[in-house]
Amino acid sequence: MEVQLEKAILVGCGSNLERAQLLSSLEELSKLAETANAEVVGESIQYRDRLDASSVIGKGKVEELVRLAEEKEADLIIFDRELSPSQVQYLEQRFPCKVIDRTQLILDIFAKHAQTKEGRLQVELAQLEYMLPRLVGLGSSLSRLGAGIGTRGPGETKLETDRRHIRRRIKECKKQLEEVERHRQLLSRQRKKSETPQIALVGYTNAGKSTLLNRLTEADVLAEDRLFATLDPTTRYLELPSKRHVYLTDTVGFIRHLPHSIVAAFRSTLTQTKEADLLLHVVDASDPEVNEQILAVEQVLEELGASHIPILTVFNKSDLLEQELWEEKQPNSIHISAFSDEDLIRLRDRIDLTLPSGQINGKAVIPLSKGEFLAEFYRFAQVNQSKTNDDEHILWFTTELRKWSQMPQELKDYVVEKTED
Numbered sequence: 001m002e003v004q005l006e007k008a009i010l011v012g013c014g015s016n017l018e019r020a021q022l023l024s025s026l027e028e029l030s031k032l033a034e035t036a037n038a039e040v041v042g043e044s045i046q047y048r049d050r051l052d053a054s055s056v057i058g059k060g061k062v063e064e065l066v067r068l069a070e071e072k073e074a075d076l077i078i079f080d081r082e083l084s085p086s087q088v089q090y091l092e093q094r095f096p097c098k099v100i101d102r103t104q105l106i107l108d109i110f111a112k113h114a115q116t117k118e119g120r121l122q123v124e125l126a127q128l129e130y131m132l133p134r135l136v137g138l139g140s141s142l143s144r145l146g147a148g149i150g151t152r153g154p155g156e157t158k159l160e161t162d163r164r165h166i167r168r169r170i171k172e173c174k175k176q177l178e179e180v181e182r183h184r185q186l187l188s189r190q191r192k193k194s195e196t197p198q199i200a201l202v203g204y205t206n207a208g209k210s211t212l213l214n215r216l217t218e219a220d221v222l223a224e225d226r227l228f229a230t231l232d233p234t235t236r237y238l239e240l241p242s243k244r245h246v247y248l249t250d251t252v253g254f255i256r257h258l259p260h261s262i263v264a265a266f267r268s269t270l271t272q273t274k275e276a277d278l279l280l281h282v283v284d285a286s287d288p289e290v291n292e293q294i295l296a297v298e299q300v301l302e303e304l305g306a307s308h309i310p311i312l313t314v315f316n317k318s319d320l321l322e323q324e325l326w327e328e329k330q331p332n333s334i335h336i337s338a339f340s341d342e343d344l345i346r347l348r349d350r351i352d353l354t355l356p357s358g359q360i361n362g363k364a365v366i367p368l369s370k371g372e373f374l375a376e377f378y379r380f381a382q383v384n385q386s387k388t389n390d391d392e393h394i395l396w397f398t399t400e401l402r403k404w405s406q407m408p409q410e411l412k413d414y415v416v417e418k419t420e421d
């Protein structure tokens with residue numbers, strides 16, 4: 001099927017002092033636009049210290065861009081910042097085509113890529129909440145947008161444009177999400193109960209998180225050179241060199257100015273990040289904007305309440321670098337290429353060393369008739385005190401969490417008390 005590309009003009013705006021950031025952000029916007037099936041036919045940056053309240057870029061610049069839009073037969077103008085409802089209204093009246101902002105573009109991509117029921121509900125909720133205050137007057141601005149980028153909901157649906165229906169749909173989405181979340185919590189509680197440590201892959205979009213999940217666990221997650229390839233979390237079992245088993249979860253990537261509505265809507269998906277025992281922060285070391293990307297990820301982690309979790313920073317794509325620059329600079333970091341088998345061995349070892357290993361203290365009671373389990377028990381725990389009465393052995397023991405997670409269930413069945421620290 002031939003995909004209809006929409007012609008887009010990108011517009012950046014900000015102080016002259018932020019010139020470098022504005023340029024790189026616009027470049028990123030261009031990648032986002034391509035991911036959303038737009039063809040970029042023009043770009044423009046307006047440097048000004050104070051943004052114009054109604055038009056953002058100033059009336060003269062608007063006129064200039066209107067001419068450019070006509071000349072290039074543009075279908076849409078994309079602003080590289082979030083526009084207020086009144087700004088959208090003002091700009092739409094002037095331009096001969098659609099006007100959307102960075103947030104709307106990201107939401108559009110999310111809608112296109114969401115696969116699971118939960119992912120779709122989360123995106124739709126974020127889109128509708130974003131839309132609601134922007135529908136002004138009797139005729140809605142969204143219906144004026146026509147079709148294409150900015151009007152699509154998840155799963156090829158068209159977004160609701162009627163204000164009353166939107167309110168109703170928001171309620172429905174929230175209700176359904178609560179149900180999905182209850183189910184997710186159940187699963188997560190089961191995982192916690194199994195005492196298997198949880199590791200979450202986090203990082204900027206396109207850093208290589210899914211590639212690493214696939215390479216480490218033989219999962220089959222789509223990994224692609226495009227932004228926001230992954231929206232729905234995938235969890236896989238991984239055995240570390242110490243034979244410890246862990247869960248490894250891959251989830252949605254972050255980006256600069258990640259819309260708040262997205263962070264809010266994806267909160268339940270992202271709780272997996274918050275509950276992890278270790279975060280692998282995957283960084284594309286070959287990206288010139290690597291520092292900004294690290295900062296953006298750290299900001300989102302803070303917003304999620306996950307900044308207290310131990311982090312191992314994985315500088316990925318080292319095969320694209322001429323020299324290794326990072327390892328010495330950052331503590332708790334490792335430099336790898338996801339494509340190198342040797343590097344993956346190093347990474348596994350490093351995860352093993354970094355993953356916190358707590359202790360379990362407990363008491364086990366083993367019947368005399370099950371003597372064979374007694375010897376087994378000594379293999380997995382340090383016995384501090386023991387007592388034998390007429391029909392059972394009573395043991396007080398300490399063991400590392402990593403050994404505990406390897407202890408066979410039939411042995412664990414004899415443990416009658418335990419505490420973790």
Ligand SMILES: Nc1nc2c(ncn2[C@@H]2O[C@H](COP(=O)(O)OP(=O)(O)OP(=O)(O)O)[C@@H](O)[C@H]2O)c(=O)[nH]1
Binds near residue numbers: 318320
């Ligand atoms: N050269 C090189 N490319 C890599 C490496 N790791 C991943 N890639 C490529 O980077 C692109 C993005 O990889 P993904 O694994 O999809 O990235 P992601 O972090 O999951 O991205 P999102 O899901 O979009 O957030 C793909 O084209 C991968 O093949 C690496 O070590 N070296």
Ligand SMILES: [Mg+2]
Binds near residue numbers: 210230
């Ligand atoms: Mg991915």
